[in-house]
Amino acid sequence: MSKGQEIKARMGQMIERERDRSRIAMGAAAWKEHDEWVTQNIVASAKQWLTQLATEGRL
Known part of the structure; x- marks a missing residue:
């Protein structure tokens, strides 16, 4: 998995956790x-x- 794909997957997980928390x-x-x-x-x-x-420069 490329770094870009890793970042995208991690952000997707973080977004879903925040949606769950908000819900x-x-x-x-x-x-x-x-x-x-x-x-x-x-x-x-x-x-x-x-x-x-x-x-x-932290990515």
Whole structure:
């Protein structure tokens, strides 16, 4: 597996864990209503974090 594939797989796992944490914290009804924007926010945050790591040369 290439470094890029490893990073992508790791980020996918981190995103899913954060979605699970959010779903539990919000409850089923709120999650059903807000799933889309919460997921978009999680993904955008992960991209920002990766960009910062890359800028700092830490990837």
